[in-house]
Amino acid sequence: MTDFAATRDFFDLPDGVIYLDGNSLGPLPGNAVSRANRTMTDEWGGMLIGGWNKARWMEMPIRLGDRIGRLVCAQPGSVVIGDTLSIKVYQALAAALELRPERKVVLSDSGNFPTDLYMADGLLRSLGKGHELRIVAPEEVSGAIDETIAAVMLTHVDYGTGRMHDMAGITRLTHEAGAISIWDLAHSAGAVPVDLAGCGVDMATGCTYKYLNGGPGAPAFIYVKPDLQDVVMPALSGWLGHDAPFAFDLDYRPAPGIARMRVGTPPVIQMAVLDAALDVWDEIDMEDIRARSIELSELFISLVESGTTQVSLASPRDPAERGSQVSFRFREGYAAMQALIARGVIGDFRAPDRMRFGFCPLYNTEDEVRRAAATLCEIVERGEWDRPEFLKREAVT
Numbered sequence: 001m002t003d004f005a006a007t008r009d010f011f012d013l014p015d016g017v018i019y020l021d022g023n024s025l026g027p028l029p030g031n032a033v034s035r036a037n038r039t040m041t042d043e044w045g046g047m048l049i050g051g052w053n054k055a056r057w058m059e060m061p062i063r064l065g066d067r068i069g070r071l072v073c074a075q076p077g078s079v080v081i082g083d084t085l086s087i088k089v090y091q092a093l094a095a096a097l098e099l100r101p102e103r104k105v106v107l108s109d110s111g112n113f114p115t116d117l118y119m120a121d122g123l124l125r126s127l128g129k130g131h132e133l134r135i136v137a138p139e140e141v142s143g144a145i146d147e148t149i150a151a152v153m154l155t156h157v158d159y160g161t162g163r164m165h166d167m168a169g170i171t172r173l174t175h176e177a178g179a180i181s182i183w184d185l186a187h188s189a190g191a192v193p194v195d196l197a198g199c200g201v202d203m204a205t206g207c208t209y210k211y212l213n214g215g216p217g218a219p220a221f222i223y224v225k226p227d228l229q230d231v232v233m234p235a236l237s238g239w240l241g242h243d244a245p246f247a248f249d250l251d252y253r254p255a256p257g258i259a260r261m262r263v264g265t266p267p268v269i270q271m272a273v274l275d276a277a278l279d280v281w282d283e284i285d286m287e288d289i290r291a292r293s294i295e296l297s298e299l300f301i302s303l304v305e306s307g308t309t310q311v312s313l314a315s316p317r318d319p320a321e322r323g324s325q326v327s328f329r330f331r332e333g334y335a336a337m338q339a340l341i342a343r344g345v346i347g348d349f350r351a352p353d354r355m356r357f358g359f360c361p362l363y364n365t366e367d368e369v370r371r372a373a374a375t376l377c378e379i380v381e382r383g384e385w386d387r388p389e390f391l392k393r394e395a396v397t
Contacts, residue, residue, distance in 0.1 A: 002288040007362040010280045011213075018368045020347045023187060023325045023358025026213030026277070035276035039269055051268070060271045061262060065221055067278045068212070071286060072185060072194040072204070074223050080258045081208070081274070082266050085186060085220040087236065088205040089119045089153075091261055092222060094235030096151035096180035096203065097123075097131070099228075103150035103179070104131045111138045111158040116184055120153060123235075138163060142173055149179040156194070157187035157323030160350050162315040164192065164323050168199045175200065186210060189221075191293070191324035191360075193286040196223055203228070211324070211360060212281075214274035222261050229257045238263030280362060292361035293324040300326055300357065300369050307377030314354050325358045330380060334397060338390040339379045345372045349397045 012028045013019060019027055043055040052058050065079035072079075093106065106120055117133065124131040136144045138158070145152060152174045157164045167183060174181040183204040188194050190211030196204055204223040208214035224232060234254060239245050240262040243253040254260035298319055304311065314327040330336050330353060337349040347357040357372070379385055 002284050002292075002361075004292060004361055004365075007280055007284070008365070011363045013363060016344050018345045018364075018372050020345065020357040020359065020364065020368075020372060022213070022360035022363075023191070023210055023356065024348050025209055025216060026211060026360070027363065028215070029213055029273075029277045029280065031279060032215065032273045032276045035272050036269055039272035044268075057266065057268045057271075060268070060275070061219075061266050062259065064271060064275055064278070065258065067275075067281070068189065068206075068208070068221055069223070071212075071281060072189055072196050072206075072223070073198060074196045074204075075226050078196075078226055078229070078258055079221050079223045080261050081219050081221050081271065082240075083220055083263050085184070085205055085207045086115050086119050087263065088220045088222040088261075089116050089182075089184065090123055091234060091236055091263075092182045092203040092205055092224075093120055093123055093151060093153060095224075095232035096153075096182055097127070098233055098235075099180055099231070100150040100178075103148060104129070105148045105150060106131065106133050107141070107144055107149045107152045107179075108133065108135050109138045109141050109154060110135055111160065111163060112153070112155050113159050113184060113186065116153065116155060138165070141165070142170060145170070145173045145177050145179065147177055149174075149177055151180040151182055153182040153184075155184040155186065157192065157325075159187055160314070160354055160356070161327050162187075162322040162325040162356075164188075164316075164321055167194070167201070171199045171201055187323050187325065190281070191289070193290055196225075201225065203232075208274050208277075210358075212274070213277040213362075215270065215277070217267075218270055218274050219267055222258075224258055224261060229260070232260070234260050234263075236263050240264060240266070284362075289324075289361050293359050294319040296359040296361065296364055296366065296369050297322075297324065297326050299366065300359070300373050303370060303373035304328065304376055307373065308381050310380040311355070311376075324360065325356055327354045327356045328376075329353045330355060332385050332391075334393065335385040335387075335390040336376075336379055337397075339385040339387070340372075340376060342390070343375050343379070345375050347372075351397070 185206035
């Protein structure tokens with residue numbers, strides 16, 4: 001069993017704070033600052049532009065891709081790091097549509113993260129070929145997959161409720177209908193076991209600043225199934241996705257393999273922080289993470305529901321059907337969350353009324369869960385949220 005006391009010591013957590021928002025932004029790994037400093041002083045400072053070769057900066061996107069690939073059961077050489085999640089969603093969907101030019105429908109659901117839908121809508125409008133973005137309720141996805149669908153584009157774990165799709169089952173139905181499967185793993189990578197290779201997933205994307213603790217603005221990743229890598233054509237044909245980027249040819253020629261999904265210059269300092277953050281995962285079994293996550297989330301739900309009737313569970317009741325987060329609905333959810341934060345319990349709020357709590361076994365403990373649940377119950381039962389400073393909306397919720 002993973003030693004979760006040891007993994008907690010890996011992070012630089014503020015005293016007196018119970019952090020239940022790692023599903024939005026992971027905390028600072030203790031080795032990240034020294035690694036960033038070394039990258040800036042020894043590599044950038046000491047090597048200058050020579051760092052691209054001497055420090056092997058240019059190799060980092062694929063090397064780090066393989067480190068993440070192990071956590072989502074991706075084949076070596078099938079994941080690459082770089083750019084933002086929005087860019088990677090665009091890349092994946094554009095490539096999928098080229099693979100199915102005779103089909104005009106992209107299927108997604110109303111629980112998908114909005115930016116994925118925004119990117120899809122913008123892409124389809126710019127193509128001007130009569131494509132349709134078809135959005136159904138999450139529970140209706142399987143029944144909506146038919147031979148008109150070009151791509152099924154879903155977020156594996158719902159950002160708002162934690163509801164988790166059946167990746168294997170939906171991917172199987174997608175392939176039976178002749179469509180391409182695209183999964184967003186933003187709330188899955190590092191939170192729940194994922195088997196991209198075993199499920200036969202065609203493409204997947206994800207971010208690294210949530211459960212992977214890569215820091216604010218950490219680069220995203222994209223996965224392409226090995227037998228598609230030399231077939232997909234990148235719509236965003238950036239110079240680092242070129243077969244010979246330093247030949248500076250005027251014509252684009254895609255690189256072999258996953259490298260063709262690179263776009264622009266990699267963010268070296270941010271990747272160095274991510275590299276340091278991934279060290280904690282080297283000896284961790286995702287099944288251990290999942291088991292502890294369920295223990296913590298089930299305890300939280302039980303304690304909250306026994307302590308107040310003012311909130312209602314917005315997440316699936318069955319832990320097998322949700323990821324590593326729990327959401328409760330409360331009529332003044334935003335203000336209640338601000339009151340929680342003021343008392344040292346950090347979660348977040350998602351409109352219209354959901355309070356979200358992420359459970360990260362790497363650093364969250366049972367004692368923290370008990371104290372967080374008790375604090376939440378006190379705040380809603382006593383009306384402690386009803387103060388002007390808690391009702392005022394900030395830009396980031």
